[in-house]
Amino acid sequence: MTSADHPLSALLRLFRSTAYLESRLSPGLGSVHGLALNELLFLLQLSRAPLQRLRRVDLAQRLHTSQSTITRMALPLEKIGLIKREADPRDARVAYVTLTKTGRTRTAEAEATFSRMAAEIFRDRWSDKDIAQLSSLLGRFTAALPGDLTD
Amino acid sequence: MTSADHPLSALLRLFRSTAYLESRLSPGLGSVHGLALNELLFLLQLSRAPLQRLRRVDLAQRLHTSQSTITRMALPLEKIGLIKREADPRDARVAYVTLTKTGRTRTAEAEATFSRMAAEIFRDRWSDKDIAQLSSLLGRFTAALPGDLTD
DNA sequence: AGATTATACTTGCGTCAGGAAGCATTTCGG
DNA sequence: CCGAAATGCTTCCTGACGCAAGTATAATCT
Numbered sequence: 221m222t223s224a225d226h227p228l229s230a231l232l233r234l235f236r237s238t239a240y241l242e243s244r245l246s247p248g249l250g251s252v253h254g255l256a257l258n259e260l261l262f263l264l265q266l267s268r269a270p271l272q273r274l275r276r277v278d279l280a281q282r283l284h285t286s287q288s289t290i291t292r293m294a295l296p297l298e299k300i301g302l303i304k305r306e307a308d309p310r311d312a313r314v315a316y317v318t319l320t321k322t323g324r325t326r327t328a329e330a331e332a333t334f335s336r337m338a339a340e341i342f343r344d345r346w347s348d349k350d351i352a353q354l355s356s357l358l359g360r361f362t363a364a365l366p367g368d369l370t371d
Numbered sequence: 372m373t374s375a376d377h378p379l380s381a382l383l384r385l386f387r388s389t390a391y392l393e394s395r396l397s398p399g400l401g402s403v404h405g406l407a408l409n410e411l412l413f414l415l416q417l418s419r420a421p422l423q424r425l426r427r428v429d430l431a432q433r434l435h436t437s438q439s440t441i442t443r444m445a446l447p448l449e450k451i452g453l454i455k456r457e458a459d460p461r462d463a464r465v466a467y468v469t470l471t472k473t474g475r476t477r478t479a480e481a482e483a484t485f486s487r488m489a490a491e492i493f494r495d496r497w498s499d500k501d502i503a504q505l506s507s508l509l510g511r512f513t514a515a516l517p518g519d520l521t522d
Numbered sequence: 523a524g525a526t527t528a529t530a531c532t533t534g535c536g537t538c539a540g541g542a543a544g545c546a547t548t549t550c551g552g
Numbered sequence: 553c554c555g556a557a558a559t560g561c562t563t564c565c566t567g568a569c570g571c572a573a574g575t576a577t578a579a580t581c582t
Contacts (some may be wrong), residue, residue: 224522225486226488226499226502226503226506227486227489227490227492227493227502228482228485228486228489228490229506229520229521229522230489230493230502230505230506230509231392231396231489231492231511232412232415232486232520232521233506233512233513233519233520233521234385234388234389234392234505234509234511235389235392235393235408235412236412236435236509236512236513236518236519236520237385237509237512237513238385238386238389238433239434239436239514240435240512240516241382241385241386241457241512242386243435244437258568259387261383263386264383273386275530275531276527276530276531277530277531279475283390284387284390284391284393284394285390285569285570286532286569287378287530287532287570287571288531288532288533288570288571289568289569289570290531291531291532291533292532292568292569293493293568300441301520305481311529311530311577311578312530312576312577312578313529313576313577313578314528314529314530314531314577315529315530315564316546319391327501331379334379334382335378335379338376338378338379338381338382339378339379341378341382342378345511346511347573348377351377351378351381352377353504353508354381354385354505354508354509355377355380355381355384357501357504357505357508358381358385358387358388358505359384359392359522360386360496360497361384361387361388361392361492362384362387365391367387368384368385369380369383369387370380370383370384371374371380393527403554405541407538409538411547426559426560426561427560427561428559428560434524436539436540437539437540437541438560438561438562439540439561439562439563440538440539440540441540441561441566442561442562442563443538443539444539462547462548462559462560463547463548463560464546464547464548464559464560464561465547465559465560465561466560466561523582524581525557525580525581525582526579526580526581526582527578527579527580527581528577528578528579529554529577529578529579530566530575530576530577530578531574531575531576531577532573532574532575532576533572533573533574533575533580534564534571534572534573534574535570535571535572536569536570536571537568537570537571538568538569538570539566539567539568539569540565540566540567540568541564541565541566541567542563542564542565543562543563543564543565544561544562544563544564545560545561545562545563546559546560546561546562547558547559547560547561547563548555548557548558548559548560549557549558549559550555550557550558551554551555551556551557552553552554552555552556552573
């Protein structure tokens with residue numbers, strides 16, 4: 221209602237920026253490595269995980285999505301050999317999602333192109349300090365949660 | 372690859388924050404006013420427009436979505452009387468989406484609760500300056516595009 | 523130990539989203 | 553002017569997602 225409602229405007233701009241950046245990045249990413257943005261985020265979570273593997277529940281939590289989505293997303297990725305299914309010897313309920321060797325290289329390649337695209341996004345009008353500050357501020361939202369993807 | 376790849380980490384955190392915040396805000400918003408987050412953004416665009424009305428193409432562009440999505444989203448909103456369809460006397464192709472009187476009040480109410488929820492998000496660990504800075508930085512992404520929703 | 527509860531995952535179903543094609547209208551080029 | 557291209561919108565088709573229910577295994581309670 222009042223002007224300078226910063227919490228509101230920050231959130232509105234956050235959603236707007238995301239919609240904008242997704243529409244801008246998705247096509248390029250998909251065409252280069254055959255991966256959707258969500259799939260790359262999926263794989264990046266694995267690549268950051270201790271043994272390049274995670275339980276499906278944890279993956280769901282880190283990606284802020286549902287378990288069923290994880291199940292469905294894993295299917296094609298397993299079919300093309302980027303991930304594989306692994307059992308837990310101590311608990312027969314869990315089915316780890318594990319990055320394969322091919323998966324590791326493909327993820328690294330896709331991450332590299334994504335990083336280039338990211339740099340391109342910021343190329344104009346952004347100083348290194350601005351970018352670092354933005355990253356730092358955004359990091360606060362999920363600081364307490366596992367799965368931050370920063371190196 | 373290298374550490375402190377700020378463009379990359381800024382974008383990753385942006386997507387992650389959005390996923391987190393959507394999952395946190397959507398249920399509450401929907402239960403209070405019966406509007407999904409996307410629908411509120413839809414209505415807010417109209418409330419900020421010159422005559423509380425926009426062409427469907429422009430709405431699609433501002434929301435970074437497709438025209439078909441606008442068509443589909445407009446149906447239920449029109450059915451419950453928040454928006455209405457208006458013709459352009461000079462161009463028979465366009466069908467304006469216009470906010471009704473009920474739509475204006477409902478939008479204002481939903482915006483108020485959304486603003487409260489936004490404030491709640493930032494309540495801990497965020498100074499006013501931090502929030503303003505985040506908002507300002509995010510504003511850069513879409514600064515050149517029409518449809519910024521800041522008052 | 524046996525029964526209840528909790529956890530991990532999958533499947534079925536309904537909803538929502540985008541791309542391509544289709545239709546109507548306007549604009550452009552000669 | 554008249555045909556061709558462009559624009560605005562809708563419809564059809566398909567894919568992605570979440571929720572609730574179902575199954576299997578593990579943990580807990582008495």
